[in-house]
Amino acid sequence: MPRFTHADENGSFGRYGGAFLPPHLEAPIAEVATAYREAMADPAFMDEYRELLREYVGRPSPLYLARRFSERLGGAKVYLKREDLNHTGSHKINHCLGEGLLAKRMGKTRLIAETGAGQHGVALATAAALLGLECEIHMGGIDVEKQHMNVVRMEMLGAKVVAVETGGRCLKDAVDSAFATYAADYEDVFFGIGSVVGPHPYPSMVRDFQSVVGAEAREQIMAKEGRLPDVVMACVGGGSNAMGLFSGFLEDEQVRVIGVEPAGEGLSGDRHAATMTKGVDGTLHGMSTVVLQEEDGEPSPVHSIASGLDYPGVGPQHAWLRDVGRAEYVSVTDEETLEAFSLLCRTEGIIPALESSHALAHAMKIAPEMSPEQVIVVNLSGRGDKDVDYIAEVMGSR
Missing domain, CATH: 3.40.50.1100 (Rossmann fold)
Known part of the structure; x- marks a missing residue:
């Protein structure tokens, strides 16, 4: 195995990483990890993903x-x-298409995510429109004001934009809000995390798509x-x-x-x-x-x-x-x-x-x-x- 590239079987990079979750989310996130491993080993999935990168992106x-x-x-x-x-x-479309394809493979109907500058939100809304999925994007109130153009773009693409007015009204608060919404209703939802953060498998999954x-x-x-x-x-x-x-x-x-x-x-x-x-x-x-x-x-x-x-x-x-x-x-x-x-x-x-x-x-x-x-x-x-x-x-x- 390459020395610097991969996590261990628990999703850990040395003492970092892993999955620290409330008990009721352990199974849904484990389901994402299994689906991710199977998709990355499926030539048909990877061929569709690479074709979209080439012909669409x-x-x-x-x-x-x-x-x-x-x-x-x-x-x-x-x-x-x-x-x-x-x-x-931006680069965000690279992993958003991968997440959208994985959501469809899992039978999910809705994508939910956070965004800061709005580029991840726009990219995920784009993937949702392309793949026929619903989309909900949580965005800090400060960023809604600073990045108004991207808010309009997301809405034009059919996404629901939730302005988060709690805490510092920024990216961390948008993540909190999106994760809380997902935790309350995850059956038909895929959480499309926007970076190499979050519980395993997201840091590895987003990296692999990027x-x-x-x-x-x-x-x-x-x-x-x-x-x-x-x-x-x-x-x-x-x-x-x-x-x-x-x-x-x-x-x-x-x-x-x-x-x-x-x-x-x-x-x-x-x-x-x-x-x-x-x-x-x-x-x-x-x-x-x-x-x-x-x-x-x-x-x-x-x-x-x-x-x-x-x-x-x-x-x-x-x-x-x-x-x-x-x-x-x-x-x-x-x-x-x-x-x-x-x-x-x-x-x-x-x-x-x-x-x-x-x-x-x-x-x-x-x-x-x-x-x-x-x-x-x-x-x-x-x-x-x-x-x-x-x-x-x-x-x-x-």
């Missing part, structure tokens, strides 16, 4: 050399894995450069886009693997979501992982300019990769993120998502320290259409 996504961006920085060449060019505008990103990037960089990259990099909230890219390179220990978290308004205060930098071991949303939490054990309020990253936990495989030294985790501030957003817009004519701009911001720090022969691959996980009104408001206020 538009894969493979390009691996693009950002020449002017690289020249502006000096040093290493920066390649962008263009997940923003997928149908629906692994197409890393597999393509590996093949593409070998074709373009004749060798592996020096660094692969992606933003990390829950961590699905990062795990998708990383999975193609984890066994190549000469490749540096870097996850970039939101430092928000600075790590000295509490207005950030830098879980791997400031968190401690804990249990959240059915998994053992690293959590930003209060003294009483409750998850801390978090902040990021990017709605898709304001989560107080992280996928358990990320926590394990940090512990065994295979991956590095760093953080960048809101200000650095906005600077990276603007630079890519003006040098490449690409408007990136604020989530993806976190990874770009760290690339801006390390590329000048590297030689022109060296290569960085950044996962451009989503496009920034959803963010333009909010960014215009923020930049205008400054």
